[in-house]
Amino acid sequence: MPFPRKFKHLLELELSDIETPDYVWLEYAVCACEKDSCGWGGWMIGAAFKKTDEQHANPYGDKVLPAMMDQVCPECGKTTFRTAASIRVIPSEDQKRRSFGHEILLIEYED
Numbered sequence: 001m002p003f004p005r006k007f008k009h010l011l012e013l014e015l016s017d018i019e020t021p022d023y024v025w026l027e028y029a030v031c032a033c034e035k036d037s038c039g040w041g042g043w044m045i046g047a048a049f050k051k052t053d054e055q056h057a058n059p060y061g062d063k064v065l066p067a068m069m070d071q072v073c074p075e076c077g078k079t080t081f082r083t084a085a086s087i088r089v090i091p092s093e094d095q096k097r098r099s100f101g102h103e104i105l106l107i108e109y110e111d
Contacts, residue, residue, distance in 0.1 A: 002110035011107055013097060021048035021065050028085035031073035038076040045069050046086060 003011055025046035031037045047069060049062040056063050071080045 002108040005109040005111050008107075008109055019050060019065060020091065021067075022062070022090070024048045024067070024089045026087050026089055027082045029071065029080040029082045031076060031078055031080050033079045034079050037078050038073060040073050040075040040080075044072075044080065044082070046082070055063070065099045 002039075027042045027046040028041065029044045031040040045067045047058075048065040048067040049060055050065055052063045054063070057063050058064060071082065072078075073080050
């Protein structure tokens with residue numbers, strides 16, 4: 001499946017091209033807010049932060065980076081509930097590219 005060439009600059013981003021988080025909060029969420037919710041449970045991003053010299057207006061004082069933080073169930077699309085189970089995750093020193101069981105193909109473009 002070819003991708004639109006106008007997005008090549010976005011699709012070929014490397015880690016060095018973007019602002020990376022110094023830490024991320026993960027929260028365990030469940031799909032259990034409505035009678036017909038599906039009952040899914042799993043980890044979701046609470047927020048991604050970058051430490052800066054500035055004081056930012058949030059409880060941590062660090063810069064909040066863009067991240068997928070919507071409370072939407074990946075199975076049924078309903079609203080999820082974020083439980084009290086949360087962990088702070090710090091990137092490892094070794095950030096070599098890893099595949100998690102999915103195939104990595106060459107990117108093809110079309111105009």
